[in-house]
Every structure is written in structure tokens, then in C-alpha cells.
Amino acid sequence: MHGGVPVTSETVEPVLAGVRNFRDVGGLPTTDGRRVRPGVLFRSGHLAHATEQDTAFLSGLGLHTVYDFRNAADQALEGPDVPLPGVRNVNIPLTDPADGAEFWQMVRDGDVAQLRTALAGGQAAGRMVTAYREIIKGRTGEHSRVLHDLAKGSVPALMHCAAGKDRAGLTVAVTLLALGVERDAIEADYLLSNDPHRRYRVHRGNPAERNGIDPEVRELLSPLFDARAAYLAAAYETITDAWGDVDTYLRSGLGLADTTRERLRDRFLD
Numbered sequence: 001m002h003g004g005v006p007v008t009s010e011t012v013e014p015v016l017a018g019v020r021n022f023r024d025v026g027g028l029p030t031t032d033g034r035r036v037r038p039g040v041l042f043r044s045g046h047l048a049h050a051t052e053q054d055t056a057f058l059s060g061l062g063l064h065t066v067y068d069f070r071n072a073a074d075q076a077l078e079g080p081d082v083p084l085p086g087v088r089n090v091n092i093p094l095t096d097p098a099d100g101a102e103f104w105q106m107v108r109d110g111d112v113a114q115l116r117t118a119l120a121g122g123q124a125a126g127r128m129v130t131a132y133r134e135i136i137k138g139r140t141g142e143h144s145r146v147l148h149d150l151a152k153g154s155v156p157a158l159m160h161c162a163a164g165k166d167r168a169g170l171t172v173a174v175t176l177l178a179l180g181v182e183r184d185a186i187e188a189d190y191l192l193s194n195d196p197h198r199r200y201r202v203h204r205g206n207p208a209e210r211n212g213i214d215p216e217v218r219e220l221l222s223p224l225f226d227a228r229a230a231y232l233a234a235a236y237e238t239i240t241d242a243w244g245d246v247d248t249y250l251r252s253g254l255g256l257a258d259t260t261r262e263r264l265r266d267r268f269l270d
Contacts, residue, residue: 016054020045021164021198025172028189030180034269040156041268043172045164046070048079055082058158063087065154067146069167073097078162088154092142094135094167103127107221115220124223128166129234135170136238143174144254150175151263165193165227170235174254177246178261179268186232193227 016022022045026038042061046068050058068081071093081089106114118124150157159175161167169190176186192198243249250256 016044016050016057018049018051018054019047019058021193023189023192023198025176025189028176028181028185030269031182032180034180034265036176036179036181036268037270041172041175042156042158043164043168044158044160046074046078046160046162047081047084048075050082055084059084059087061156061158063156063158065090065149065157067092067157067159067168067171069094069159069161069171071095071097074162090149090154092145094139094142094161094171095131107224112214112216112220115217119220119223124220125228125230128223128228128231131166132170132231132235133238135167136174136235137242140253143171144256146171147175147178147254147256147264148260150267151260153267155267163193163225164198165225166231169193169227169232173232173235175264175268178250178254178256178264180265183236187229190232191227191229 021043023043024038025041025043026036028036030036039061042063047054047058047066063084065088066081066084068075068089068091070078070091074097075091083089103118106118110118146159159168159171173186173190176189239246239249239253243253250261251258
């Protein structure tokens with residue numbers, strides 16, 4: 001609640017002109033009948049292009065911490081987040097700058113033949129599935145740090161990466177799993193990143209595409225810029241394969257004690 005008015009995606013989204021994919025995660029149901037409290041967990045794309053009006057709005061949310069999951073290469077490409085007065089900024093890269101740098105350069109500048117060779121026939125979607133699996137299995141330390149930080153009181157919090165879809169999407173999903181949110185609700189929130197007004201704007205260096213991306217190129221790139229249920233399912237499968245179940249993942253993989261989970265639930269749930 002802010003000034004007695006519940007913060008909802010319907011009331012706040014139109015305000016943001018330079019920040020993509022912003023939303024309040026409040027309202028999602030848990031398996032035991034509770035709900036995520038509005039105004040405590042937000043997600044978005046990067047804040048580098050926030051307008052003065054965006055900055056004023058975000059500053060009014062009472063944020064304690066902004067978590068930026070971009071790596072140094074992402075930050076160099078788009079720029080640093082616009083500072084929000086009194087807000088703590090924490091950068092926790094969930095991918096390395098060198099990881100796939102040549103690939104993403106090809107995505108921005110490659111011709112149709114190059115893209116076809118690298119992305120056609122399910123290769124693009126396969127790359128995304130692999131990335132989701134690797135983040136879940138290889139970034140337990142980073143996810144543990146975020147959850148312990150939140151449990152200590154770093155709320156309200158905003159989580160973002162570049163598009164607010166993959167790295168932020170996974171961290172939000174892990175947070176919601178720790179809170180006991182229903183899987184269907186986690187997936188529904190994740191898939192909202194496909195809404196046209198939320199989607200990351202693809203930038204291509206080819207002058208011929210400055211006024212619109214070639215349809216074949218758009219189709220080849222779409223798996224990289226979509227939020228797909230299969231990607232989130234791959235993350236869940238990785239948890240099951242590596243730890244057996246979510247509780248063991250949270251307890252053993254992320255070092256999350258039952259008392260810490262209870263503190264999280266107290267901070268985030270109605």
C-alpha cells in the first residue's frame with residue numbers, strides 16, 4: 001500500500017515511458033491460501049533509460065533495494081541505472097560478460113544467412129533452455145544471496161536485468177518458490193513479459209533494418225526474446241534433477257533455513 005492505495009500493474013504501468021516490463025508481483029496466490037502483498041516486490045527491464053517522470057514514480061514506491069542482474073557488457077551497452085535517491089543498488093551478474101558475447105554481436109549485426117545457421121531448427125530455443133538450466137544450477141550462490149538479503153529486510157525490492165525476462169524472471173520465480181506461490185501463478189506472471197508493451201526492443205545494426213526488422217530475422221530471433229513456458233519448465237526440471245524437489249533445493253542448494261523462509265513469508269505475504 002502506498003498512501004492507502006494498492007499498487008497494481010493496472011494503475012502504475014502507463015506511467016513508465018522509459019522502463020520496459022515493469023510490474024508489481026503482488027496478488028499472486030500461495031499454496032496455503034495467502035497472497036503476495038502488493039508493493040513489496042517489483043520487476044522490470046533495466047532502468048538506464050528512465051525518464052524524469054519514471055524516476056519520480058519509482059522514487060515514490062518506497063524501494064529499499066534495486067537488484068540489477070546485468071553483467072558489465074549489458075551495462076556498457078545500455079548504460080547504468082538511473083539513480084533513485086535513497087535506494088540501495090546491488091549488482092549481482094547472473095551471466096558473465098564474455099559468455100556468448102560473440103553470439104549476441106552476431107544477433108545484433110549478423111546477416112540472415114548467419115542467423116539462419118546459428119538459430120534455425122530449434123537452436124535458438126535450445127540455447128535459451130540451456131541458459132535457464134545453467135543459471136539455476138550454477139548461480140545458487142547469487143540466488144542465495146538475494147533471498148537472504150530480502151529476509152534481512154531489503155524490501156520493498158525491484159529486480160531487473162536487461163529485458164526483465166530471463167535473469168530477473170528466474171530470480172523472481174525462485175523468490176516466489178521460496179514463498180510457496182503456486183506454480184501456475186509463477187508461470188502466468190512470467191509469461192506476462194510477452195505482452196507487446198512489455199517486450200524488449202530488439203536493436204539491429206543493419207541499416208536496411210532501421211525501419212523494421214526483416215520478417216525472417218524476426219522469426220529467427222523470436223525464441224531469444226520470448227518468455228516461453230518451456231524455458232521455465234527447464235528450470236524446474238533442473239531443480240528436480242539436481243536436488244530432487246524444491247524444498248531440498250531451497251534448503252541444500254540455497255542454504256535457506258526454515259526460519260529464513262518464514263521471515264521471507266512474513267515480509268512478503270498477506
